[in-house]
Amino acid sequence: MNPKLSLQVAIALHQEGRLDEAKEAYFAILEGDPACLDALHRLGMLHVQQNEYALATTQFEQILSYDPDDVVAHLHLGNCCLRLYKIDSNQASAKSLGKARYHFEQAIRLKPDYVEAYNALGNLFHQQDDLLKAMECYQKAVLLRPNYLDALVNLGTISLKLERMDEAQHYFEQIVALYPSHDAANFQLGNIAYQRKQLDQALVFYEKIPYHLNAQLNMGSIFLEKGLTEKAIEKFIYVLSLEPKHLFAHSNLAALYVTQKDFDKAISHYYEILSQDPDYYTAHFNLGAIYMQQRKWETAAYHLAIAIRLQVNDPDAHDNFATTLLKLNRIDLAKEHYQRALALRPEDEIAAYRLAALTGTNQPEKAPGTYIQMLFDNYADNFDHELMDSLQYKVPEAIHHLACRYLNEQTELRIVDLGCGTGLAGRYFVTKAKQLIGVDLSSNMLKIAEKKHIYDNLIEEEMATALTAWKNEIDLIIAADSFVYIGDMHELLTNAHQALRDGGYLIFTTESGYQQDFQLTDTGRYLHHADYLKRLATETGFEVLELIQVKLREQKGVPVNGYLVMFTNSSASILQE
CATH class of the missing domain: 3.40.50.150 (Vaccinia Virus protein VP39)
Structure with missing residues (x-):
């Protein structure tokens, strides 16, 4: 078969997503012509698609053995080495990082206006937490190509890490001007506005990305801050329509339903959380508190005992567990947990008062106000x-x-x-x-x-x-x-x-x-x-x-x-x- 025709077939298979067949076709071409640079490039990129970075490096290294000045091969080889370092950043793989830097710099030396290489070198410095050098590389990329999206996103991200909010806002606004529905840019602009307590402005940005889970969660939190409880509930329910097992949304809904005294719905969401994570402390603790309010002492004790197992040093869990034990007439164990609560929090007036009532020692002249409030607020x-x-x-x-x-x-x-x-x-x-x-x-x-x-x-x-x-x-x-x-x-x-x-x-x-x-x-x-x-x-x-x-x-x-x-x-x- 004509070599050009064979390569066209391989490319067509590749483009159709028939990757294994394309791979075989590339190998067949290279068997007949090991120096076919186009086949080597495309086979290397196919390996990248399949996360086979070590195999990809072999192809790009072979290209450079034939053509040491192939800037694209330098770029891709550097990216593969950087990927290998991210996968396994131990001392041995540190060589991959040095190798990646070498190839990025070679690409820039060979092609000084190679914006992708500057961006890639910036990613390497970013990986090393050398944020200022990373920013310098990204800025060079944007200077060469002002609308280069990847570098603009990276500049915005680095500016956030450096707590340069005005600069971050500037870069993300540039992105939104070019791509009005850009998820990351709208999300970060919303976050910046949220951090500055510009709640309505944050909502404007989050509303542009209706399928961004964290943006929708933040909208729910903003509605809560604005006192719009029903809107917050609607938003968290919407998040669950996108991701039915989202723990944070279930947790927020459960907490909101508790404030509305809709305990059945709260319980349902907490049990959904526990179906995914049986050791989710907050769910056990709050279920214990709900069942205490419902005077279901056995069930409350069950969840609070698990909460204590998960976080043995939480005085609130010991306080609540001791209260349920009192209701179950398990006096000695109740004393033990009030003592543990008091040891963890010596200023705990409620535990001290209840312990005094149970033991007859250190009796105060009246009940603490905090005890009265807690007792009758719950009752x-x-x-x-x-x-x-x-x-x-x-x-x-x-x-x-x-x-x-x-x-x-x-x-x-x-x-x-x-x-x-x-x-x-x-x-x-x-x-x-x-x-x-x-x-x-x-x-x-x-x-x-x-x-x-x-x-x-x-x-x-x-x-x-x-x-x-x-x-x-x-x-x-x-x-x-x-x-x-x-x-x-x-x-x-x-x-x-x-x-x-x-x-x-x-x-x-x-x-x-x-x-x-x-x-x-x-x-x-x-x-x-x-x-x-x-x-x-x-x-x-x-x-x-x-x-x-x-x-x-x-x-x-x-x-x-x-x-x-x-x-x-x-x-x-x-x-x-």
């Missing part, structure tokens, strides 16, 4: 149901009944509800109030109370501190099961006395104790002795009107007994005025 969604339906909770009615005995038909009163929660007690006093004020440390409880439209004002603050806002202004203060988180109530009652006008009332409940003035129990609540309450009344300027033994609620089917207490700050009551 808020189930609070009304559990107290009213499961625990036979009658304290609000009891407080209201006692107040009515002394207030009779009095209305237009300024009333403060301490530890108001969701408004279970406050709702009974709406008709008696000119102004009804709720005070609580839990933002989640207050959100629920706000929706009920019971209170004229809601204050997120610690009880004793909130009371300092009033001096002789309040007619009635109520506290339904709020003082059980205070051991030493001296400051609280002093501030209550100062807040009440002459003849005002304070009505509250405590759990009854019979040994000490006050005592922290393993429930995390305090017991108070009746004699302590009477003595405290005298010390803070109150008169005891009522101190009645009552059943507060049931706990695991067992009655919880306490005191229903009513103080007045003057012998002249509102009723007598």
Whole structure:
């Protein structure tokens, strides 16, 4: 067959993607004519296509043995050597790097305006993290050919690494001017705008590349920053339509659904993550937290135990695991994990408080505010149901009944509800109030109370501190099961006395104790002795009107007994005025 015709056949096979057949055809040509440079070039490039860089070097070296000044062979041989170095950058392959540099420089010596060779030499310096030399090579390439895309992209990338944002922006803008839909350039321009907090401008660039996963993920993050939660959810769902197993998108969606309290959807995404990566710590930890909120303690404990195995030094995992163990009545193991949490984070007030409650040692005078916030923020969604339906909770009615005995038909009163929660007690006093004020440390409880439209004002603050806002202004203060988180109530009652006008009332409940003035129990609540309450009344300027033994609620089917207490700050009551 005519050699030219044979080469045309081989080229046609190559172009059609029939690479193995093309390879055989090239070999057949070279068997008859070992010096056929065109066949050697094309066979070398076919090897490159198939990632056979060592074989490709053989072809290009053979070309140079026939023609030492073949600049294209120098370029391709240098690129193959650089590829071999990237694949295996050990000491032995360092020779490949030196060889690559030699051939790039030879190509430039032979052809000083060879832009591809300058770009390739820049890639070599880039590989060595010699960014300034790399930039110099890329700039020479662009100087020779201003619209040379590869070099412009490389210049933008190097400028980012050197934190030269303005220069990077300039190069990527050049690319977008030439190629408006260029993925990398639009993505990096979006990133630069995002980094500069130019969120709307970042969205413009990301929107141009709808199939770029990271750009679409960043759009979701921007929507979150702008408070557009539903748009963020839509964007992460779109990412999953492009890549159904994208872990970051599943993780973001799960976290968003948690904030929306759509736990079923959150759980679904976390389990999808675990189907791909069974040791994904965040999924186990957050599933534990979700099941804690759902009061599914066994399942919560299962995931938190795995989370601890994966990250044994995470104090939050130990804290949460200990809490679930408490609910499962595994007291000794709960103590152990609170101790481990405290060892990892000595300033952990919650772990210290719970450990004190369980061991009876180092007992504080009141619960930390962080404990109250955490406890009731997590409890808020189930609070009304559990107290009213499961625990036979009658304290609000009891407080209201006692107040009515002394207030009779009095209305237009300024009333403060301490530890108001969701408004279970406050709702009974709406008709008696000119102004009804709720005070609580839990933002989640207050959100629920706000929706009920019971209170004229809601204050997120610690009880004793909130009371300092009033001096002789309040007619009635109520506290339904709020003082059980205070051991030493001296400051609280002093501030209550100062807040009440002459003849005002304070009505509250405590759990009854019979040994000490006050005592922290393993429930995390305090017991108070009746004699302590009477003595405290005298010390803070109150008169005891009522101190009645009552059943507060049931706990695991067992009655919880306490005191229903009513103080007045003057012998002249509102009723007598």
